[in-house]
Amino acid sequence: EVQLVESGGGLVQPGGSLRLSCAASGFTFSSYAMNWVRQAPGKGLEWVSTISASGGPTFYADSVRGRFTVSRDNSKNTLFLQMNSLRAEDSALYYCARISGDVWGKGTTVTVSS
Amino acid sequence: DIQMTQSPSSLSASEGDRVTITCQASQDISNYLNWFQQKSGKAPKLLIFDASNLETGVPSRFSGSGSGTDFTFTISSLQPEDIATYYCQQYDDLPYTFGQGTKLEIK
Numbered sequence: 459e460v461q462l463v464e465s466g467g468g469l470v471q472p473g474g475s476l477r478l479s480c481a482a483s484g485f486t487f488s489s490y491a492m493n494w495v496r497q498a499p500g501k502g503l504e505w506v507s508t509i510s511a512s513g514g515p516t517f518y519a520d521s522v523r524g525r526f527t528v529s530r531d532n533s534k535n536t537l538f539l540q541m542n543s544l545r546a547e548d549s550a551l552y553y554c555a556r557i558s559g560d561v562w563g564k565g566t567t568v569t570v571s572s
Numbered sequence: 573d574i575q576m577t578q579s580p581s582s583l584s585a586s587e588g589d590r591v592t593i594t595c596q597a598s599q600d601i602s603n604y605l606n607w608f609q610q611k612s613g614k615a616p617k618l619l620i621f622d623a624s625n626l627e628t629g630v631p632s633r634f635s636g637s638g639s640g641t642d643f644t645f646t647i648s649s650l651q652p653e654d655i656a657t658y659y660c661q662q663y664d665d666l667p668y669t670f671g672q673g674t675k676l677e678i679k
Contacts, residue, residue: 502671503616517666558618558621559661562616
């Protein structure tokens with residue numbers, strides 16, 4: 459079964475850091491570019507970041523550039539999102555998804571609050 | 573950035589109705605457009621890719637059309653299980669922007 463499972467979310471204070479993980483299974487992870495997409499409570503979908511299949515080129519939304527870093531370990535079929543200098547407005551459900559949009563995880567919740 | 577203007581933001585229709593949602597891109601995106609369905613508390617589900625191609629396993633009552641800047645998503649006969657929020661997304665250029673969403677309700 460093709461599957462993505464996110465983890466690593468939680469409650470963090472403003473200015474803090476979190477590292478999200480996304481474990482892939484059921485497909486050749488190293489063949490696909492991957493996205494992170496987030497959704498604030500009651501709001502729409504916001505693209506956050508993309509990483510190429512090889513892990514080379516990476517891309518970020520203006521709202522997170524310089525604070526978030528996407529990476530992957532193709533040997534472990536895992537995608538990461540390192541989030542630093544977190545702000546209240548980063549509070550959201552974070553999804554990982556295949557670049558084609560056909561496979562999504564269930565998401566992991568990040569709450570930034572003091 | 574490419575802006576995606578989706579309308580309406582909400583829609584109420586009866587079972588069996590034909591429902592149409594539009595999405596307009598701020599510049600030509602060819603046919604690089606997805607349509608997603610998101611049910612409450614669930615992850616988005618891809619329904620249509622490349623503007624008009626039905627994802628495997630998606631019922632044929634869902635369809636998409638358009639190219640360039642103007643796109644349409646249609647449900648030919650609304651079913652109760654179609655209650656959800658629908659989003660368009662362009663993938664012609666980064667950032668891969670989404671429309672604001674259309675919340676669909678049954679009358």
